[in-house]
Amino acid sequence: MTMNEEVACLITEAESQQRCAFVTTRALRDACERRVVGGPRGADGKISARTQPGGDECGRSSSEEAGDVRKKQHRRIHRNLVRPFPGMYISKTVWSKLAPWEQRLYVARTLTVMHPNWVFVGFVAALAYGLWVHTDLLAEPMIVMTQTHHRNRKQAGLEFVECHNMPTDILMADGVRVPPIEFVIADCIRRYPFVFAKPVLDAALHMGHCSIKEVLMAGEQWRVDNNALLRCGYYAHGELESAAEAFAHAVIIDLNFTEPILQKTFTDPENGKTYRTDFAWPRGDAFCVLEVDGLIKYREEPYLRQRSLAQVVNDQESRSRALQMRCGVMTMRRVKYSQICDFDYMEQMLKSMGVPRDYGPV
Template sequence: MATRIPASIASTLKTCEERGVLLARADVADARPLSRLAVAGLLVSPHPGLYARSDLWRELTPDARNLCVAKTLAALHPAWVFSHQTAALFYGLSVSYSCLGKVHYTTPCRAGGQDKGYTCHHQAKAAEWRMIDGVRVSSSERMLYDCLRSLPFADALVIADGALREGVSTREKLERYLGWHAGGRGIRYVRQVLESADGRAESGAESIARATVISLGVPIYDLQLVVADLERPGKTYRLDIVLRRSDDTLVDLEVDGRQKYELLNGPDGAVTAMMAERQREAAITAHGILVARIAAADAGNRPVMERKLRAYGVIP
């Protein structure tokens, strides 16, 4: 059983890591030790013929892993056009981790949509693509069209919000593109997602929370509403998702992520962050606005969201 990675393979691995790709079986003269190293747990093979150090692979987030495999496959298959949510990653968009089990690519060949290991192949007679970092990637509008018609509503909204927020596309360009594909599969669903998309959403968790609220039939009053701190002139706060009760009382639905409380400033960082949140909440409630908080992990949990909104009177 191998106890360490041979120097020659370690050197090749280091070169690949610096390039942000995996080691391909063809990168080494003798590939037989690679499988032994994988069995020993020193290497991991996320896709047939591709390898990475196990410790480094464990440290990568699902989006970083997806991009790493895609960039490696792009070097091996330069004619492939990476599409769907994999293309969204190349555009720098947030993608729900649950949607990143496969690397998606498109070619003119048949057998579209078939899963092969870590990849999912789609067929298109004439792929629409552009180059990003030397890799063929679906055009922004095609990427959005593919993602929005194939993903669940919340996950599609994450990508649509991000595309509008980051300027990857505009609502006008998307509407024009959809006009060219009138009658296409899933076009009605794509329009429903686009109708709810809003570039003001600041994170994927906020997009998922909003999707859950919409699924409950609750209208969105506003996003990122700015309110002033009545005790500190010039100080303002932005509210995540603003809802309105039947008595016209506004409710600020705040999506709490871990970053609000991480120890960023030494041992007192968490305390400082919590005190700042308390001060912020007091400033918001001074305007007669209720503050409801939900954890990012529960943003897509419909029963939890329903109980939360019912407790605050948003749902009777």
């Protein structure tokens, strides 16, 4: 088998397992490096005859033969790989089509194969369980839990943390070694701010993976700050239906606004139609209503139901008019996911809507 064929087999096998390829020999590493987009070349900008697959072992030949080999092999070696993590390789085309969270899982799966004893916690473990992880966390180091002291605590996008009471029932979730889900959630509550940690718990409740009590017990075992645990547990809701809703709800709470009514249903007295809203606040005889990512969630089935996007938008506008004109909605706003990430924008918008503040002790 030629070196080209070995590299191709390595990449194909890894991609079939939804991970990156890794190499165990210097020859394969050099072969992959030559194919990395933007990777190093020789001093003359070309691949040398010595390092070309199929050439003479020592690169010795007549000048004419060497020139022919260089031209032929230069055409054959395509720079079509990327190196997303030290020692890992994947097709540039495949990598570019992956969402950022999928890219992190590909790397984590590869590390799991390379290091079968590693156990992941933090956002990577939450992703492996299919929980809602905010995009800002994807730039954080991946956390590996160990029972012994690791000499290099932080290295190459990894952080090693000691855990002397590691759960005995370590699991495989989506190709990644992780603790039970309640410990993963408790670790996220310990590690990340409230607005990022609570949606992880919301997702687990929504999907029926665990209970708040189980998370509190896991947090107690791992000595997670009790106030952080109780705050997330108090405000967590399985009724939240998407990552955007869960994050918006966490931001509303963190900005000290009164907790909204979730999934409030309004009935149109004119035709009996019912409309369910994401967040609602009572204001006397009327309501303030906030909806999240209204247009985006209607792009997918079953919402379209053979209708065009223009028809869906028209229905959405008709719904808004009905809510405000006949259902007692005083003010109504829609926010995109990018706007939810702007805390100043959210605070000013909620103020302008007349949403009350809550400066309670929780």
